[in-house]
Amino acid sequence: MEYINLFYVTAAVLFIFGLKRLSHPRTARSGNLIAAIGMLIAIVATLVGYAHLDFRLIIIGFIVGGLIGAIFAVKVEMTAMPQMVAIFNGFGGGASALVGMAEFYTKAAPAALQAHPSYYDLTTIVLSVFVGTLTFTGSFVAFGKLQGFITGKPVVFAGQKTLNAILALLLVGFAVGTVLVPANMMWYFLAVIILSAILGVTLVIPIGGADMPVVISLLNAYSGIAAAAAGFVLLNNGLIISGALVGASGLILTNIMCKGMNRSLTNVIFGAVGLEQEGAAGAQKQMNIKSYSTEEAAMILDAAEKVIFVPGYGLAVAQAQHAVREVADYLEGKGKTVMYAIHPVAGRMPGHMNVLLAEANVPYNQLKDLDEVNPEFEDCDVAVVLGANDVVNPAARHDKSSPIYGMPILNVDKARTVLINKRTMNPGFAGIPNELFGYDNSIMVFGDAKQTLQQLLKDLKEL
Amino acid sequence: MEYINLFYVTAAVLFIFGLKRLSHPRTARSGNLIAAIGMLIAIVATLVGYAHLDFRLIIIGFIVGGLIGAIFAVKVEMTAMPQMVAIFNGFGGGASALVGMAEFYTKAAPAALQAHPSYYDLTTIVLSVFVGTLTFTGSFVAFGKLQGFITGKPVVFAGQKTLNAILALLLVGFAVGTVLVPANMMWYFLAVIILSAILGVTLVIPIGGADMPVVISLLNAYSGIAAAAAGFVLLNNGLIISGALVGASGLILTNIMCKGMNRSLTNVIFGAVGLEQEGAAGAQKQMNIKSYSTEEAAMILDAAEKVIFVPGYGLAVAQAQHAVREVADYLEGKGKTVMYAIHPVAGRMPGHMNVLLAEANVPYNQLKDLDEVNPEFEDCDVAVVLGANDVVNPAARHDKSSPIYGMPILNVDKARTVLINKRTMNPGFAGIPNELFGYDNSIMVFGDAKQTLQQLLKDLKEL
């Protein structure tokens, strides 16, 4: 039965190759397939290599789980991707926790308890159950917030941090107890499960809905850590390697998002952003803004030679990805140079805009990232900002008092003309005013992104 | 004694961090230090953690080895780097082989032979002894060739390949015998050692001196593999990880060199390049070349605004790195734009030119690599080719019959004027003529690189 580990290592190596292929859109799809094959190998090896499995349960599990997963995967809207990842993530963490529980049951159940299980076993079991359970409940809260089942606003109350600290301390106590005090092991273990579940909820609930992507990415890392912990329990290299890969991936993405938002992880988790927003928005300076109709905007675009589209969260909300592609294609057909400027944290997920525009068949070589596109604005006739706000706020460049000061932004204000589409003068995610809207070369075109773009296309054709 | 593995793993992790820091000149030196600290940890852990060591031997070994190593390291000329690496490499491989032999002696010596050693033990021991011994003798042949102790020309004779094939087959036979036939184990093992030593010589001797860097890099990889094999023998993670790192590094560098020379590894090892050179050189077409004095060259440089220096192997031979820096600095002082174009396989070692110019205090941000510098030649007034030949041969771009066709080159011929310094019209390493010398915008300045540059500086100052 030892040889089975060879298959797990093979699976892990295939995961690594799969992730390596994710470094280019051309090879990415095959990379995902390779990883899936790795998973298949691991599953088949387990089914064949382990004796006394309950195949009835397993087949039921495969069918039920497979159907649910497939339906989710096929039905989900691209805009709902963060929720989707959250929920899958929760199930993964939950599975790791359950594996830990089952191991505990085998090794520490009164019936089996001839010998006290080793400290190594108990420590790793408690770890996998703790991280897994916290991931499970935390992910579902994150899902609920994004899906609107729970309020997206930070839920805060006095003494919240103290409560969390007490829960965490209790948790540590019971965890240590489980490992060290055989007599009460069962009850302590149960307390660990319950407290982990509660902590998953109380840690995520005070975080604003808009910060959820960071939380989800962090929970993604946790689900990896939980899988690795389960691997330590089962002494299974496959689980350990895969868990470490996922953990690294989650932490790197979390870090990228925090950097892109110019905030620390601590601030995201304990900052409860979204409360003082009204205050900040109220302090807005007087601005003179120009508001044009789509017809006037069409004339400006018609006269332009080089146009850069700058999509943001609003484009995703309005589901306007197809509409923008149609406008862009039309302009390109007229011989104009057209490109899309993608800010790393535009939208609500890393790479959100890329997926969105890819869905509308925009070829990925037209999507330019920050460093590549910023020099292009200097000799650009029109920059068209579509439902983006924070990622084009020039305050990040010069206003030291701004909360987003220092965050890298798209320099749309360097373009000769900036057309800005949004519905109102409301601030974006960061809740701060945007002086760009009052610049001399800025022109607002108010309205829902999809409707505005569709009207704009009509007007362009009628010119 | 189990905890000792923790220290080995720590050492390996420090090696990884050290290598990571090698990715930038600013951090590289500290990276080397970190790796050295890792080594110290591994050594101290071994001294403390293992019982019954012979400290008398160890101290003598440290002193003798340390002195020899330090003297080599301090005395060696930068141009003799390839030899230096070759010899260190040989000692490393030799050490791994000796470790394997000592293990064999412990586990299989008649006295100890109560139980037949396991197949795992024997296989790994034979592997480490084979790779280590081959690395040892091979490296010394490479050293001898580069140092001039052995002829640098390929030593070839009829039936050579057959002989090598027979030796290899015998080796495999005895290796299998050592593992499977306990009765004759001792003799078979001795045969493995001797045959490995011979094969190291016969495999390297037919390779031309100029191809030695590739061989050295490959032997470097082997010394890593030998260390890893010794790690498998001793079940030591530290040796295994470090060996794998070195193996990867050696293979990557070998691959880079082969690509840069536009040849396959097989061709390098079995091609015996350097034999047909005369023939190729004889077939040279008639060319009209212009030969200028340093005074005339000085006037051309004086009139230029942008000058690119292109160093090659000849610059290293002439030890002209300081002389070129002085000329370049003088021109820069006159307000001209000056840079150095570094071809990846200029010289005889990967990164040879970088080390050479760094020695002369040229700041590394003035050294431009191929991709970076090639567009610069278009608006460059003078390209100064110093002892470089193959890496600037335009035949690589258009002459499909040329042996270097397809090799990426520095496009010096795109510069308004090309000044070329070398001693004669002899071909370079690849033994092929260079049509560049006959181009309309080419001007030859014959002479030793160092003397020519020193004279050039004088003439520049006298203008």
Place this chain on the structure above:
Amino acid sequence: MDMINILTVFILAIFVGFEVITKVPPTLHTPLMSGSNAISGISIVGAIIATHVSGTLGTWLGLIAVIFATINVVGGFMVTDRMLKMFKRR
């Protein structure tokens, strides 16, 4: 030895993960998120093994674990594929 070995594997895997993932361009960060999530479904191996546990409670834990892990694996790979299918070069 065993424990340290297994720790070594964990540490090295973190290095590999870190190096490989930092090479993924921003364009593919969303698929990376869901793809690596699918990989975390490797706990399905543990879930299958858990069905071996005897006793009613063990059985139920195992069943739920298999369902959960399967959702993660099947859903994760499928949705990632769906996303990646959309990335096209002109």
Place this chain on the structure above:
Amino acid sequence: MDMINILTVFILAIFVGFEVITKVPPTLHTPLMSGSNAISGISIVGAIIATHVSGTLGTWLGLIAVIFATINVVGGFMVTDRMLKMFKRR
């Protein structure tokens, strides 16, 4: 288990090595060559352990192994440092 574990470590280390080394720029390839060569001197650990072997032959093998490995380690790190010391930014 042990053998597969140790193989796993080897494979992962190759991945790490490959990823880390490909990031070293051409400028530093010569120091990389001598630096990684110094690391291969880790066989010094095996050499030290080998002095434990009893018997005259074992003793001599151990001594020579220690000398060889020490040359590799000391010489390798020193010469690499000497080279890297020369790399300066203006």
